[in-house]
Amino acid sequence: VNILLSGQWRADDQAAWQQALQAALPAHRVLVSRGEVADAAIAAAIVANPAPAALAGLPGLRLIQSLWAGVERLLADPTLPADVPIARMVDPAMNQAMAETALWATLSLHRGFPAYARQQADACWQPLPQRRADEVPVLVLGGGQMGGTAAEALARQGYPVTVWRRSAAGRSPDGCRAIAGMPALRAALPQAQVVINLLPLTPQTAGLIDYGFLAALPPDAGLVNLARGAHVVDADLLAALDAGALGHAVLDVFQTEPLPADHRYWRHPRVTVLPHAAAMTDHRSAAAMAARNIEALAQGAPLAHLVARDAGY
Amino acid sequence: VNILLSGQWRADDQAAWQQALQAALPAHRVLVSRGEVADAAIAAAIVANPAPAALAGLPGLRLIQSLWAGVERLLADPTLPADVPIARMVDPAMNQAMAETALWATLSLHRGFPAYARQQADACWQPLPQRRADEVPVLVLGGGQMGGTAAEALARQGYPVTVWRRSAAGRSPDGCRAIAGMPALRAALPQAQVVINLLPLTPQTAGLIDYGFLAALPPDAGLVNLARGAHVVDADLLAALDAGALGHAVLDVFQTEPLPADHRYWRHPRVTVLPHAAAMTDHRSAAAMAARNIEALAQGAPLAHLVARDAGY
Numbered sequence: 366v367n368i369l370l371s372g373q374w375r376a377d378d379q380a381a382w383q384q385a386l387q388a389a390l391p392a393h394r395v396l397v398s399r400g401e402v403a404d405a406a407i408a409a410a411i412v413a414n415p416a417p418a419a420l421a422g423l424p425g426l427r428l429i430q431s432l433w434a435g436v437e438r439l440l441a442d443p444t445l446p447a448d449v450p451i452a453r454m455v456d457p458a459m460n461q462a463m464a465e466t467a468l469w470a471t472l473s474l475h476r477g478f479p480a481y482a483r484q485q486a487d488a489c490w491q492p493l494p495q496r497r498a499d500e501v502p503v504l505v506l507g508g509g510q511m512g513g514t515a516a517e518a519l520a521r522q523g524y525p526v527t528v529w530r531r532s533a534a535g536r537s538p539d540g541c542r543a544i545a546g547m548p549a550l551r552a553a554l555p556q557a558q559v560v561i562n563l564l565p566l567t568p569q570t571a572g573l574i575d576y577g578f579l580a581a582l583p584p585d586a587g588l589v590n591l592a593r594g595a596h597v598v599d600a601d602l603l604a605a606l607d608a609g610a611l612g613h614a615v616l617d618v619f620q621t622e623p624l625p626a627d628h629r630y631w632r633h634p635r636v637t638v639l640p641h642a643a644a645m646t647d648h649r650s651a652a653a654m655a656a657r658n659i660e661a662l663a664q665g666a667p668l669a670h671l672v673a674r675d676a677g678y
Numbered sequence: 679v680n681i682l683l684s685g686q687w688r689a690d691d692q693a694a695w696q697q698a699l700q701a702a703l704p705a706h707r708v709l710v711s712r713g714e715v716a717d718a719a720i721a722a723a724i725v726a727n728p729a730p731a732a733l734a735g736l737p738g739l740r741l742i743q744s745l746w747a748g749v750e751r752l753l754a755d756p757t758l759p760a761d762v763p764i765a766r767m768v769d770p771a772m773n774q775a776m777a778e779t780a781l782w783a784t785l786s787l788h789r790g791f792p793a794y795a796r797q798q799a800d801a802c803w804q805p806l807p808q809r810r811a812d813e814v815p816v817l818v819l820g821g822g823q824m825g826g827t828a829a830e831a832l833a834r835q836g837y838p839v840t841v842w843r844r845s846a847a848g849r850s851p852d853g854c855r856a857i858a859g860m861p862a863l864r865a866a867l868p869q870a871q872v873v874i875n876l877l878p879l880t881p882q883t884a885g886l887i888d889y890g891f892l893a894a895l896p897p898d899a900g901l902v903n904l905a906r907g908a909h910v911v912d913a914d915l916l917a918a919l920d921a922g923a924l925g926h927a928v929l930d931v932f933q934t935e936p937l938p939a940d941h942r943y944w945r946h947p948r949v950t951v952l953p954h955a956a957a958m959t960d961h962r963s964a965a966a967m968a969a970r971n972i973e974a975l976a977q978g979a980p981l982a983h984l985v986a987r988d989a990g991y
Contacts, residue, residue, distance in 0.1 A: 458810060465811065472781060472782040476782065481950075485944060492954065640804055640805050642794070
């Protein structure tokens with residue numbers, strides 16, 4: 366089949382994706398612009414942040430495969446073809462990278478490594494109290510592929526892990542306690558020493574992490590946001606840190622990216638800023654995962670990881 | 679039996695140890711000074727960095743139980759009674775804490791978190807290349823209780839782990855490749871992205887990590903020293919970092935502790951300094967482990983974790 370690769374990226378990045386996808390799909394043709402074949406001959410699109418209307422007017426389109434796990438920007442495009450199935454990227458390599466970052470951030474907060482970094486800046490030698498992992502409850506927001514993989518890695522390392530979903534659907538990650546719904550979340554917050562956000566961004570989850578949420582945590586708790594910047598009310602997070610209502614925040618995602626150079630997060634002693642690098646898409650494995658869905662389309666087999674448009678993920 | 683608790687520590691620390699040990703040994707008597715009973719009536723000593731000659735002239739002494747895992751300072755005391763068995767502390771909670779620090783440091787080096795911290799100081803937003811864990815070989819020096827526990831935690835997280843012992847004795851940690859001897863070490867260094875030192879300090883291992891050792895690693899490799907400062911030749915480590923022959927060092931132990939405030943390590947951008955906090959002794963579990971050996975002594979049962987004085991550990 367003919368596949369349109371569409372995204373707003375740097376030229377070298379586009380070339381790398383085209384090469385990886387074409388190598389993974391030797392029996393098919395990966396195009397980077399319309400016009401090389403008739404619009405009606407394009408059966409699939411592989412997209413990462415496509416330009417508005419990039420997919421309009423393709424009457425033969427039968428699959429939109431995202432290279433990204435989060436599809437909220439794609440779904441927000443009013444020109445998105447209405448009846449074409451959309452598939453999210455679910456990449457085991459990316460899940461593993463996300464679990465690594467969640468584990469690193471949890472170990473950092475549990476064992477006080479950001480505090481030791483502050484002490485190093487002052488040449489201050491001061492061992493801090495040490496807790497066992499089983500004394501550090503971790504709350505993972507989101508029980509999808511990434512939340513589940515991270516939760517299981519944390520449980521294997523000895524942390525008591527609770528996984529919260531907004532609704533009750535889905536499996537329970539191994540070794541974790543699963544809870545669902547807002548009342549259960551409110552009950553879990555006072556026990557959580559580390560909160561890791563891996564929710565999809567939807568109208569229901571935007572702004573979830575506000576002052577009330579943060580103030581319900583123990584005052585030395587840590588927040589790790591690996592999902593989307595819009596889950597967090599920035600002014601509330603800064604106010605909670607400044608008021609001593611929260612110990613530390615590890616932030617990988619922001620309302621505006623790159624994070625503006627004058628943003629307070631960069632210089633706050635209790636904020637760790639990462640440049641949206643918690644789990645980068647691996648060209649090799651993501652191309653293989655996308656290719657599997659394209660082959661399924663070509664053979665009439667079931668498509669994997671389809672998005673429920675009304676749920677938003 | 680009567681047990682002499684002997685160490686050079688702060689008064690509150692001594693009181694905490696006495697309380698924890700007395701609670702764990704209700705049928706016995708834990709003394710903090712000689713003279714409360716006759717010297718000949720003291721059957722065991724529980725020690726942490728005892729003052730010189732603190733254990734001399736105790737004719738009834740049948741066990742010296744260290745509260746620390748490393749006994750090189752104890753063995754260096756010429757007044758140490760010659761024929762009394764010495765037991766090291768082997769504490770599962772301490773092994774777990776050490777494995778946590780080894781895992782945190784490995785994740786940090788693998789995923790570039792020290793580099794992101796340097797970038798944060800400059801408000802610089804720059805994602806860095808991302809490798810999979812299976813592309814990051816880790817070399818653990820030391821296959822004892824701590825080295826083995828750390829190696830297994832790293833292997834569970836997907837790293838290819840090689841465990842090196844100076845001699846060939848001992849079990850192979852699960853999921854790890856075991857090697858022994860100097861030629862095997864020299865052959866392993868060029869493949870290692872992360873080296874974690876958990877060796878005992880002996881005349882054979884002091885100064886092992888010198889310029890030749892570090893220069894044999896890949897230039898972007900990281901060193902994690904969690905054992906003893908004297909394993910590392912400090913001038914060589916600084917020279918290797920400055921020459922670009924090594925990427926980063928995470929150091930928890932130093933030739934002089936506390937690390938002097940004017941030492942270059944504190945301010946080096948490619949050195950993470952920790953205040954000998956990689957695995958602190960947990961009063962609760964260490965007291966329980968020491969109590970187990972005292973009970974064995976009282977009942978004539980075999981003693982655990984005895985030190986081979988000629989080997990030094």
